[in-house]
Amino acid sequence: ALPADTRIAVVTGASSGIGEASARELARQGFHVVVGARRVDRLEALAGEIDGTALPLDVTDEQSCAEFCAALPRLHVLVNNAGGAKGTTSVMDADEDQWRWMWETNVLGTLRMVKGLIPTLVETGDGLVITITSIAALESYDNGSGYTSAKHAQAVLHRTLRGEHLGQPVRFTEIAPGMVDTEFSTVRFDGDRERADAVYRGLTPMEAEDIAEIVGFVASRPSHVNLDQIVVKPRAQHSAMRAHRD
């Protein structure tokens, strides 16, 4: 059972990276954090450390989302963090399975979680939805269309909610990071560490904690303040395709 007198936060994709760091940050701020992800071992270890609750969650699975959401009678903060990229190919060489995975995790995953949890956030009386998009939600780049299109769609879904809930006690913040050194590139390149490491070579990327601190800042603003959109990159990154490397 969830503690009765503590504010509750949900973080999806919480088994590593930005999700895990955000869960730790929200716990530090006094939230009881319900962490969701597929990798239950890592989730349970994390929940133990932050005195939170681990619940299995696969955002690509409707049933899994429904069961997860049903376990939350009240909620203050939802962090839509689950997502990712698979592959880098031109549109002409697009792999439909990779596209399906990216649209399922980033777009439909977010859709399922907001449909499942916004009623609870509103009913609780002071809700906040933070969606972690990407600078890929703001730019297009060669060989990235499966990911950039999914991130654009996820961001537009998120921004639409802001208008559709105007007048209700729920806030909406989009955080769009550039390069963060997490499992992101290892997943994108299917476990190829060499290629993944090359993404961050010669520059200092952001760390998951850099984004988690922003999540914490957003979650600690007073209820009448809505940070709509935060774009954040390493100093050495100008845009998705242009970075300075030593």
Ligand code: 8X3
């Ligand atoms: C990923 C952003 O800059 O690593 O979401 O392509 S970047």
